[in-house]
Each structure stands twice: as C-alpha cells, then as structure tokens.
Amino acid sequence: MSQSKPLTEEDALQLDNQLCFKLYAASRAVIRGYKPMLDQLGLTYPQYLVMLVLWEWQLKPPELPTVKALGERLLLDSGTLTPLLKRLETQGLLRRRRAASDEREVHLALTESGWVMREQVPALKHALLCQHGVDLNELVALRKQIGGLLNQLTLPSH
C-alpha cells in the first residue's frame, strides 16, 4: 500500500519480471541442489518436505497428523498429497489409516524405517551447505524477506 517512488510502468514491469523469474528459478535451483542428498535417501524434494513435517510433528499435541493438516502446513491439497503419501507408504516410510473417530480423516504415522531415516539427514545436509559455500547469514536474511512476501500473498487482502 506504501508506493513511495514513482516508478515507470516499464520499470515496474521489469522489476516484477525479474522477481517472478528469479523466485521460480531459485526454487528450482535449490531443489536441484538437494538432489544428490535426496537421491541417497531415495526421496523427491516434496516427499522430503513431507517427511520434515512428520518428523517435526512429535512436538505437537497428541493428535496424529492428517492429510488435511499436512496440506495446511505445506500449502498443498489432497490431489497432490494423496498419491505422494501412497508412494511413501509403498516405500515403507509411513502408514495411512482412516481415523476411527471420523472416517473421513486419514491419520499418518511414521514407521520405524521412517524414523530411522531422520538420523541420516543432519550430516547429509551439513555436507550440502558446505559444498555450496552458502553464507548462513545471507540465508537468514533471505528467509525473512521471503517470509514477508509469503505472508503478503497467503494471508491478506483480496
């Protein structure tokens, strides 16, 4: 709402084009960067994000994660998650079971194998960050910037 500078239409276009593209390209570049590590785990990037959420879930209230809750966390719907979760189940990393209390819900639970995988991650990730020589301070700043944008786009106005 605070449009202080009188940028020309062309300037705004150019800036916006660049941001669009850079955000899109950077996201894919990060995914590509994770590929070697994820290959070792046998996961795709979205599958990895799902595993991260499930690993974190232990700190939550006693409720088991559902497909819906996972979707809210990752901003993904069942059209994406259902087949992805089936693949993770096939790999033996988790189990999916209809909730007894409400048969519409599907509870997700990591298997032993799913938990064990977690232990391999910190070392792999550390190696990854070092290898690319990424500046952690820069990452902190970037995370904040992106968080701001993400909030503007997901919470607000329209």
Add this chain to the structure above:
Amino acid sequence: MSQSKPLTEEDALQLDNQLCFKLYAASRAVIRGYKPMLDQLGLTYPQYLVMLVLWEWQLKPPELPTVKALGERLLLDSGTLTPLLKRLETQGLLRRRRAASDEREVHLALTESGWVMREQVPALKHALLCQHGVDLNELVALRKQIGGLLNQLTLPSH
C-alpha cells in the same frame, strides 16, 4: 564460506528447512497470484515466462531465439520446453522452424498474435500488484537477496 556464528546443527537444520520450504511455497504462491491475470491471457505461468523472454528478445542481436537459448535463459531443458512451445504454437502465438544454417536448431518467432498479447500485459500486471498491496521496495530487496542465492547455486564452486 564465512561461517561466523557457531549455530548448532539443529539450528542450521531448522533454518534451512524453513528456507527450503518458504522458497518453494513462495514460488508457488506467486504463481497462484498470477493465475487470474494469466487466465485472461490463456497462458500458464511457465508459458508466460517464455513469452516474456521472447518479447524481450527484440533488443538482442539479430539472431532469432532458439530452444537452447531460451533454455539457458530460463534454466529449462528441451524436455520441458519442446512440449510447452508446441502448445504456444498451437495457440498461434509463435512459430517454430528448423534453422536452415544448422538443421539441429529450432528458431522461434512470435506471430502477430503473440506480439499483440504483449500490449495487454502492463495494465493487467499493474492491477495485480495493487490488488495484493505488495510493497515495491520490499520486492526490490527481495529480488537482490534471491539473485544472490541463485548465483551461489548456479554459477559456482562444486
């Protein structure tokens, strides 16, 4: 390479997880934000990026853009671009033709219809930015941050 602070493994993990996810989510959120505008143009987001590059190409040397050149610009390969370009051709926005000088190359040229579309964009985009109340200064800062990361991930070391 300048790892000044002694973050714990857990801190680094957490930070990194958040960045991964936020970058991925922000990219998709932006694409979602463009949807209404792109629906009016009948384009998908990647198709739109391709059109942007082609619209910009006029400023380039006399060479016509090729699939390869487009791919270098957008960091995409022919496996993605070939079918996408075929769809744009079907829509009558561009023509694909084997180069006479080198039959391996495919030259891309916008049609009249492809050029006309360009004129609709500034107004649509302006409306979009206003609607979301995005702070332009923030966008400038974000673009720089992301540009830095993108360079680290695409140019360097490994």
Add this chain to the structure above:
DNA sequence: CGCAATTAGATTGCAAACAATTTAATTGCT
C-alpha cells in the same frame, strides 16, 4: 429424526520439470 450443507480424501485430466534415451546434424581430428 431427516435431510440439505459441509467436510476430508480420492480421482481424473492436464501441464510442467526433469532424468534418461534417442535421433539427426554438425564438428573435429587424423
């Protein structure tokens, strides 16, 4: 209670991404 809305997942269909392979044209080297 009974039935219309709502809700959670699943399904279907299309368009990316991307790895791996294939095809055809061009280069380069001897």
Add this chain to the structure above:
DNA sequence: AGCAATTAAATTGTTTGCAATCTAATTGCG
C-alpha cells in the same frame, strides 16, 4: 574424405501441482 565425438531437439517415463469432480462421512438445522 571418413568416422568418432559433440550438439540440439525430441521422446519417454515418473512425479509433482492443481483445478474440477466425485464419494463418503459428518454436521447442522428445522
């Protein structure tokens, strides 16, 4: 010239994203 290596696209197959639709369970309300 002749042939191996390289190069540009195309093709194939798998996995996302996401809209739209469908199914089944649950809620809410008269």
